[in-house]
Amino acid sequence: MVNMKIKTQEISLDINNNFNLIKYDGPLMILISITCLLGIFILYSASNESLDVLNRQIFRIFIAFTAMMLVSQIPTEVLRKLSPWGYIGGIILLSMVLWLGEFGQGAQRWLNLGIRFQPSEIMKLSVPMMIAWYLHEKRLPPTGKELIVIMVLVIIPGLLIARQPDLGTSLLVIAAGLMVVFLSGIPFRYIFSLIILCIPSSLLLWKFMKDYQRQRVLTLINPDTDPLGAGYNIIQSKIAMGSGGIFGKGWTNGSQVQLEFLPEKNTDFIFAVVGEEFGLLGVLTILTLYILIIGRGLYIASNASDLYGRLLAGSISLTFFVYVFVNTAMVIGLMPIVGIPLPLISYGGTSMVTLMIGFGMLMSINSNRKLVAKK
Amino acid sequence: MSLSSHIKDHQKEKEVFFSRIVISSLIGIGLIGIVILRLIQLQVIEYDFFSDRAHGNRINIRATLPSRGIIYDRNGKILAENKASFQLVVIPEQIDEIEETLNKLANLNLISPKDINSINNEINRSQKFKPVTIRSSLDDKEMATFAANMPNFPGVNLQPRLIRHYPQNEYTSHVVGYIGAISKNDLNRLNRTAYDPNEKIGKTGTELFNEKRLHGSPGFYQYIANARGREIPINSNSIFLDDTPSTPGSNIYLTIDLQLQKLATELLDGRKGAVVAVDPNNGEILTLVSSPAYNPNLFANNLTENEYRKLQSNKDQPLFNRAVLGTYSPGSTIKPIIGLAALQIGATNLNLRHICRGFYSLPGNTHRYRDWLHTGHGSINLHTAISQSCDVYFYEISNKVGIDVMHEYLTSFGLGEKTNIELAGERIGLVPSTEWKRTMFSKAEDKRWYPGETVIASIGQGYMLATPLQLAVSTAALAMRGKRFQTNLVLAHEDPLDQIKEHQEIVELDAIKIDNQKHWEEVISAMQNVMQGNGTARNVGKDAPYRMAGKSGTVQVISIGQEEEYDEDNIEEKFRDHALFISFAPTESPKIAVSVIIENGQSGSQVAAPIAKAIMDKYLGY
Numbered sequence: 001m002v003n004m005k006i007k008t009q010e011i012s013l014d015i016n017n018n019f020n021l022i023k024y025d026g027p028l029m030i031l032i033s034i035t036c037l038l039g040i041f042i043l044y045s046a047s048n049e050s051l052d053v054l055n056r057q058i059f060r061i062f063i064a065f066t067a068m069m070l071v072s073q074i075p076t077e078v079l080r081k082l083s084p085w086g087y088i089g090g091i092i093l094l095s096m097v098l099w100l101g102e103f104g105q106g107a108q109r110w111l112n113l114g115i116r117f118q119p120s121e122i123m124k125l126s127v128p129m130m131i132a133w134y135l136h137e138k139r140l141p142p143t144g145k146e147l148i149v150i151m152v153l154v155i156i157p158g159l160l161i162a163r164q165p166d167l168g169t170s171l172l173v174i175a176a177g178l179m180v181v182f183l184s185g186i187p188f189r190y191i192f193s194l195i196i197l198c199i200p201s202s203l204l205l206w207k208f209m210k211d212y213q214r215q216r217v218l219t220l221i222n223p224d225t226d227p228l229g230a231g232y233n234i235i236q237s238k239i240a241m242g243s244g245g246i247f248g249k250g251w252t253n254g255s256q257v258q259l260e261f262l263p264e265k266n267t268d269f270i271f272a273v274v275g276e277e278f279g280l281l282g283v284l285t286i287l288t289l290y291i292l293i294i295g296r297g298l299y300i301a302s303n304a305s306d307l308y309g310r311l312l313a314g315s316i317s318l319t320f321f322v323y324v325f326v327n328t329a330m331v332i333g334l335m336p337i338v339g340i341p342l343p344l345i346s347y348g349g350t351s352m353v354t355l356m357i358g359f360g361m362l363m364s365i366n367s368n369r370k371l372v373a374k375k
Numbered sequence: 376m377s378l379s380s381h382i383k384d385h386q387k388e389k390e391v392f393f394s395r396i397v398i399s400s401l402i403g404i405g406l407i408g409i410v411i412l413r414l415i416q417l418q419v420i421e422y423d424f425f426s427d428r429a430h431g432n433r434i435n436i437r438a439t440l441p442s443r444g445i446i447y448d449r450n451g452k453i454l455a456e457n458k459a460s461f462q463l464v465v466i467p468e469q470i471d472e473i474e475e476t477l478n479k480l481a482n483l484n485l486i487s488p489k490d491i492n493s494i495n496n497e498i499n500r501s502q503k504f505k506p507v508t509i510r511s512s513l514d515d516k517e518m519a520t521f522a523a524n525m526p527n528f529p530g531v532n533l534q535p536r537l538i539r540h541y542p543q544n545e546y547t548s549h550v551v552g553y554i555g556a557i558s559k560n561d562l563n564r565l566n567r568t569a570y571d572p573n574e575k576i577g578k579t580g581t582e583l584f585n586e587k588r589l590h591g592s593p594g595f596y597q598y599i600a601n602a603r604g605r606e607i608p609i610n611s612n613s614i615f616l617d618d619t620p621s622t623p624g625s626n627i628y629l630t631i632d633l634q635l636q637k638l639a640t641e642l643l644d645g646r647k648g649a650v651v652a653v654d655p656n657n658g659e660i661l662t663l664v665s666s667p668a669y670n671p672n673l674f675a676n677n678l679t680e681n682e683y684r685k686l687q688s689n690k691d692q693p694l695f696n697r698a699v700l701g702t703y704s705p706g707s708t709i710k711p712i713i714g715l716a717a718l719q720i721g722a723t724n725l726n727l728r729h730i731c732r733g734f735y736s737l738p739g740n741t742h743r744y745r746d747w748l749h750t751g752h753g754s755i756n757l758h759t760a761i762s763q764s765c766d767v768y769f770y771e772i773s774n775k776v777g778i779d780v781m782h783e784y785l786t787s788f789g790l791g792e793k794t795n796i797e798l799a800g801e802r803i804g805l806v807p808s809t810e811w812k813r814t815m816f817s818k819a820e821d822k823r824w825y826p827g828e829t830v831i832a833s834i835g836q837g838y839m840l841a842t843p844l845q846l847a848v849s850t851a852a853l854a855m856r857g858k859r860f861q862t863n864l865v866l867a868h869e870d871p872l873d874q875i876k877e878h879q880e881i882v883e884l885d886a887i888k889i890d891n892q893k894h895w896e897e898v899i900s901a902m903q904n905v906m907q908g909n910g911t912a913r914n915v916g917k918d919a920p921y922r923m924a925g926k927s928g929t930v931q932v933i934s935i936g937q938e939e940e941y942d943e944d945n946i947e948e949k950f951r952d953h954a955l956f957i958s959f960a961p962t963e964s965p966k967i968a969v970s971v972i973i974e975n976g977q978s979g980s981q982v983a984a985p986i987a988k989a990i991m992d993k994y995l996g997y
Contacts, residue, residue, distance in 0.1 A: 183399075185392065185395060238425065239428045239432065241417045242417040243425040243429035243430075245419070245422045255599075259601035259602060259607060261432050261433070261601070261602045275414070276429075283414055283418075287407065287410070291407065298396050301396060302392070302393055314395075325403075325407070329409075333413075334410070334413055
């Protein structure tokens with residue numbers, strides 16, 4: 001570990017010396033590129049070799065990379081100063097969604113202001129930015145009063161998104177905010193009391209859940225009770241995973257995938273495609289890439305020059321971990337099916353751009369550290 | 376204090392943050408560890424289980440139907456075969472404008488405009504890649520029309536399939552039977568695993584009785600299907616698919632002689648009745664005709680509800696196999712057997728005469744049992760009583776023989792019991808006895824057997840019932856002087872693959888015990904006189920170049936009052952007498968025994984006898 005750290009630093013410094021104008025983080029860049037490239041191969045098979053799907057995904061990756069590079073050029077200080085405006089703007093957009101949003105698949109998530117996008121995606125970043133901004137000049141750990149303010153800041157967008165309804169994104173946004181609080185050094189007694197609070201609130205949550213959301217939870221507990229209905233997805237995804245074995249059935253040779261037994265195989269269940277066609281080894285490879293990305297993110301966070309950078313980078317990295325864990329755990333039947341895609345690999349544009357902007361922020365924070373170090 | 380509390384301790388903040396990062400990492404590693412353990416469970420430990428499930432997901436099984444055995448007559452003429460028939464099918468996903476396509480087909484008269492709606496519904500119901508049949512059994516002209524226009528109909532195809540065809544139409548319908556769709560009842564009695572739901576199954580006749588042999592066994596082939604059941608072509612050799620070929624059904628050769636069968640059908644000429652001919656030397660059924668008949672091809676071509684109802688409600692009952700299921704009073708046709716029984720037990724002898732005055736009364740009773748000849752036959756012996764069919768002679772000896780002896784001998788000739796022919800639903804008929812009456816009736820006075828009942832039983836009236844088949848079989852036993860054989864309708868069956876014919880075994884039954892050979896010859900000679908001497912049917916056989924024996928029977932359908940006259944012209948057709956005739960030839964070495972029944976035919980000797988004679992002529996080559 002120590003050896004690697006030194007090496008990667010040398011590489012990034014080397015590159016930085018040659019191209020001083022463009023700021024980026026080499027290790028992160030390489031890891032993300034490899035993951036996206038593998039993702040393209042996986043998606044090609046998952047989509048039954050559809051070049052159309054592939055072209056669109058490559059275009060999205062290009063857009064997302066561009067966004068990442070643009071954001072990584074922005075100094076961290078500017079990001080910090082923009083934080084409250086981003087938050088307020090995001091809340092306004094979220095409110096607009098509830099009034100003016102477009103419906104799709106039983107939910108109202110999209111807003112069309114020239115370009116069509118999901119404002120909830122913005123909140124995945126602007127909520128942790130806001131909390132980090134709020135805390136960066138406070139003395140840590142935060143006081144009880146401050147915690148209440150933070151809770152309000154987190155709950156407002158959380159509820160607005162849950163109303164759409166988009167439970168998965170809502171929980172992710174809340175998680176991103178709470179990550180900042182956790183990293184700020186909040187005493188563990190608060191954390192434990194929060195967990196205890198979760199029990200009655202989860203009962204309350206159950207009461208407010210839509211039928212399909214409850215069904216997902218129930219199906220998780222025993223998918224075989226409804227093998228052709230709600231349990232179908234989990235059963236087929238476990239069959240795909242398990243039948244892949246250690247080495248997999250080979251690229252484009254997965255019967256569950258190619259014969260369309262596996263549902264949502266381009267998006268939420270693409271991890272099962274990896275499992276069926278590349279086996280345990282393929283799945284571990286992808287997980288290793290994710291762990292390295294998260295590791296690099298946490299490294300950047302630990303070495304950030306200021307509190308804002310530390311908190312934001314830490315939150316972005318840990319939220320990325322949540323994406324990975326929730327999606328993989330869902331596909332292998334450890335968690336209920338919440339519509340969270342596998343980051344960087346699943347087919348879909350919006351989440352890809354948000355993720356990459358997040359990585360851009362990590363790179364910006366990293367560059368800021370070097371800048372400070374140089375001074 | 377208050378100042379220091381507001382001063383940020385950057386170093387401490389950094390340390391706290393770092394410890395939080397470490398804690399997060401540990402939690403993260405723990406969670407990823409759970410995921411990895413789960414992956415190992417699914418992909419390594421439970422690999423076999425999920426591998427099987429994935430295999431089961433995609434491998435589907437489809438039955439390959441066996442070809443049904445062909446049915447031949449004894450000379451190899453085809454009675455039932457499998458014929459290719461073409462149907463029009465559409466594959467919805469290959470057609471852009473289904474409505475327009477159907478209209479164009481209707482314009483070519485390939486489908487009926489009336490059917491377009493129901494076809495549309497069918498197409499909407501089924502999966503887009505599965506062929507939907509829109510028209511079955513196209514004739515040659517329609518096929519030519521479609522073939523010429525085929526380029527205009529992408530997604531519409533001609534599809535061949537085998538249908539059962541009965542080339543002899545009505546001639547063999549009651550012997551061969553027909554096949555039809557598997558019904559709920561069929562499902563309960565057959566081995567479900569041996570059938571595909573789309574198969575057809577024998578419903579009547581040989582098709583039903585020999586279903587197991589004719590059907591063969593279906594094979595199976597496996598194919599790969601996607602989640603919606605669409606068959607996927609195999610592009611990889613790594614997939615092992617198991618195919619089991621079907622076993623075709625055996626061909627069956629019936630004992631029926633088609634020429635004789637046709638002749639008998641034509642002679643009956645649609646009248647209600649039956650003709651059965653047996654080879655007395657082995658029990659083989661040469662002819663089995665029930666009239667009127669139906670065309671079994673109607674059933675093979677999926678007859679409509681309406682057509683079926685018409686057949687069923689027809690008052691002549693064309694679907695009813697009279698030869699095997701119809702029971703009739705045998706009438707005077709049993710007189711030779713009663714005579715033999717009387718001779719055997721000494722109730723009469725060859726010389727004993729009785730005087731016939733045209734009626735008979737039991738001692739101490741005034742009720743008159745009439746003879747068919749009102750003027751009476753005068754003083755006659757048994758020989759003349761048989762040839763002239765005198766009733767009074769048999770009335771006189773009836774109570775000396777007794778009903779139970781009659782029962783014993785009639786039964787030993789095969790009346791009142793199953794012939795065990797290879798056709799379903801055969802009737803037993805009825806040969807009454809005191810025992811039978813005791814068990815059949817509940818009231819004490821009904822349980823008693825009365826002497827008057829014995830009187831009419833001696834001329835085959837009263838309770839007695841027999842099928843035309845039983846009459847033919849008992850005639851064969853008469854012809855053979857008591858030697859009897861198990862009835863056979865199946866001559867042989869043949870494995871269609873190696874073409875090895877296996878002949879049905881000829882089974883000899885217990886012979887009838889008539890001790891004095893002279894008695895046989897006397898009764899048979901009386902029967903010869905029926906046809907070629909001075910008997911009731913003497914005009915029928917007098918010029919024949921061979922010797923034949925027979926016995927007529929004319930059976931009342933309604934009872935005539937004591938003083939009434941039977942006037943055939945004034946009686947409604949359905950109440951007219953049934954005409955019966957039994958015969959065999961040549962007398963000295965019999966080759967064929969025939970029974971003929973014509974319902975409401977009025978006279979056995981004049982209506983039924985000529986048919987029996989014509990059949991014997993044909994079979995013996997005259």
